[in-house]
Amino acid sequence: GDSVTQMEGPVTLSEEAFLTINCTYTATGYPSLFWYVQYPGEGLQLLLKATKADDKGSNKGFEATYRKETTSFHLEKGSVQVSDSAVYFCALSDRYAGNNRKLIWGLGTSLAVNP
Amino acid sequence: GAVVSQHPSRVICKSGTSVKIECRSLDFQATTMFWYRQFPKQSLMLMATSNEGSKATYEQGVEKDKFLINHASLTLSTLTVTSAHPEDSSFYICSADRAGGHNEQFFGPGTRLTVL
Numbered sequence: 001g002d003s004v005t006q007m008e009g010p011v012t013l014s015e016e017a018f019l020t021i022n023c024t025y026t027a028t029g030y031p032s033l034f035w036y037v038q039y040p041g042e043g044l045q046l047l048l049k050a051t052k053a054d055d056k057g058s059n060k061g062f063e064a065t066y067r068k069e070t071t072s073f074h075l076e077k078g079s080v081q082v083s084d085s086a087v088y089f090c091a092l093s094d095r096y097a098g099n100n101r102k103l104i105w106g107l108g109t110s111l112a113v114n115p
Numbered sequence: 116g117a118v119v120s121q122h123p124s125r126v127i128c129k130s131g132t133s134v135k136i137e138c139r140s141l142d143f144q145a146t147t148m149f150w151y152r153q154f155p156k157q158s159l160m161l162m163a164t165s166n167e168g169s170k171a172t173y174e175q176g177v178e179k180d181k182f183l184i185n186h187a188s189l190t191l192s193t194l195t196v197t198s199a200h201p202e203d204s205s206f207y208i209c210s211a212d213r214a215g216g217h218n219e220q221f222f223g224p225g226t227r228l229t230v231l
Contacts, residue, residue, distance in 0.1 A: 036222075043119070044208065044222035089159065103149075103220060105159045 002027045006090045006106030013080055013113050021075040021109045023064075023090035031092040033057075033066050033073040034103070038087045047075075047088070080113045087111070118142055119211050121223035128199055129231055135195045136226045138209030144189040145211035149220065150182070153206040165192050199230040 007022040025031065035047040035057070048057030053068035062077045073090060090106040118141040128134050138148055150162045163179075165171040165186035173179045181203075183195040192211075196203050206227050210220040 034219075043224040044210070046219055046221075049219065102161065102164065105161075107158045 002031070002092060002094050002104045004090050004092055004104050004106040006109055008107070009087075009110040011109060011111045013111070015082055015113055015115050016079045017113075019075070019077040019080045019084070019111070021088055021090075021111070023073045023075065023106060025071050025073065025090075025092050025104075027071075027092055027094045029094045031094040033064070034091045034093070035062070035064055035073070035075050036089040036091060038089070038108075040086070044089065080111070082113045082115050085111055085113045117213060117221045119145075119209065119221045119223040121207075121209055121226050123226060124224065125227045125229075127229045127231065130200055131198055133195055133197045134199055134228060135193055136207055136209075136228075138192045138194070138211070138223050140190045140211045140213075140221070143211075143213045143221075145192075145213060146189065147212040148186055148192040149210045149212070150184060150192075150194050151208045151210070153208055153225065159208070162194075196228065199228070201230045204228055204230045 003026050005024050032051045034049045036044045037047045038044045048059040050057040050066035053066050056065045064073050064075045066073055087108045087110045089108045091103045093103050120139045122137045126134055148165045152160045161174050162177045163171045163173045163184050165184045167186050167189050171184035186192040206225050208225045210222045212220050
């Protein structure tokens, strides 16, 4: 079945450091890919998404490119801030898996950014 | 826009009692709502998918008689944990799929359930 594998955390960085959180997936069809973020004490919110191969999603300085050849959707940010401290979830939605609204989730990666 | 609320945010109950959690889409219509449990190591487990006006679809291993889901309108879904036990203590999160949307789910802030 479909699955998402995310790098384990926690990740601890200094402010202005470069961030990469790896995410790879397996899917039977042509999934849409998402990154969700959960800030402390808040609900999950969509950070960015990509719906087809080679699409790049971007938001708040974060980027992720849908790479079909490597089945990856790695999250990157060139210079992190303390306010980026949160838990990040990679997810996919496979339109051809019988339920085009069901999200398959990674385990989440906790990021702590120190000043 | 696209705000989802949950009530209550926190509930503590005695073992054997039932607890109802409400999930509302405040400014949009949600044809589909989802209920998740979030475990201490952060993983999200989908419990069930509910569509307005029809029976919920439960994931494998989730007891439908234990976790009753009612999606009575396009803006409200409820999860009732019946005869709660300490092992049901968890963080429950709902999300809503906006009608006409593109697979984007909007999440509620979650409900922390503690069963004594």
